[in-house]
Amino acid sequence: MKTLIVYDSKHGIVRDCAEKLEHKFKEKVTVIKISKKKQWPNIDEFDSIIIGASVHIGKIQKSIKDFCEKNLDKLKHKKVGIFLCSLTEPAEAYHYIEEQFPEELQKHAIIKSCFGGAVIFERMNFVERFMMKKITKSSENINNVSEDAIESFVRTFQKE
Numbered sequence: 001m002k003t004l005i006v007y008d009s010k011h012g013i014v015r016d017c018a019e020k021l022e023h024k025f026k027e028k029v030t031v032i033k034i035s036k037k038k039q040w041p042n043i044d045e046f047d048s049i050i051i052g053a054s055v056h057i058g059k060i061q062k063s064i065k066d067f068c069e070k071n072l073d074k075l076k077h078k079k080v081g082i083f084l085c086s087l088t089e090p091a092e093a094y095h096y097i098e099e100q101f102p103e104e105l106q107k108h109a110i111i112k113s114c115f116g117g118a119v120i121f122e123r124m125n126f127v128e129r130f131m132m133k134k135i136t137k138s139s140e141n142i143n144n145v146s147e148d149a150i151e152s153f154v155r156t157f158q159k160e
Contacts, residue, residue: 004041005031007052008061011123013085014052017115017150021050021083024154035063043071048079050157053100054117055086055093060100072102080109081157087117087142090149110160113153116144 003025009015015033022029032041043049051068053060068075082101086093093114097106106112119142121129133139 001027001047002045003027003029003048003050004043004046005029005050005052006034006041006064006067007031008033008035008063009052009054009085010056010061011054011120011128013118013120013145014054016118017083017085017145018050018052020147020150021052021154024150025158034067035061040067040071043074043078046078048081048157049075050081050083051101052083052085055084055088055096055100058096058099060084060096065100068102068105072105075105076108079157079160080105081111081113081153082106082109083113083115083153085115085117085145087119087136087144088114090114090116090146111153111156113149115149115153116146118143118145 005018007014007018018031022031053064084093084096097112119132121141
């Protein structure tokens with residue numbers, strides 16, 4: 001089975017999670033940051049697709065929304081998983097999946113998960129650092145990405 005992980009990431013947290021997922025799969029996995037590609041991958045070549053995004057100001061990346069909408073008919077015939085990275089508590093973050101992904105894709109996905117999030121100030125510009133320090137009330141890096149959530153995602157995805 002050929003698996004594709006398609007993601008977009010502003011500060012690299014989703015990339016980090018996509019790479020962790022890649023290393024946990026038994027078979028070879030192709031990982032693509034979609035915003036860096038001039039041409040989207042041909043999803044016909046893959047049996048399963050994992051889609052990853054992060055939440056910023058209540059929205060996921062436009063590139064991920066566009067990818068899902070334009071490939072919806074094909075994605076409905078694939079094994080699909082969706083994950084988000086967000087500082088919002090995982091139980092609360094699921095509403096972003098409901099709001100941001102096409103309803104048909106949500107219903108079709110075998111797993112939808114929120115891995116948590118992180119703030120790594122070194123990866124941010126001055127304005128982002130300033131805003132995140134106000135929001136988090138901290139000047140220290142924060143990492144609440146859940147290794148357990150990633151493990152559970154892989155187990156469920158490979159089992160189905």
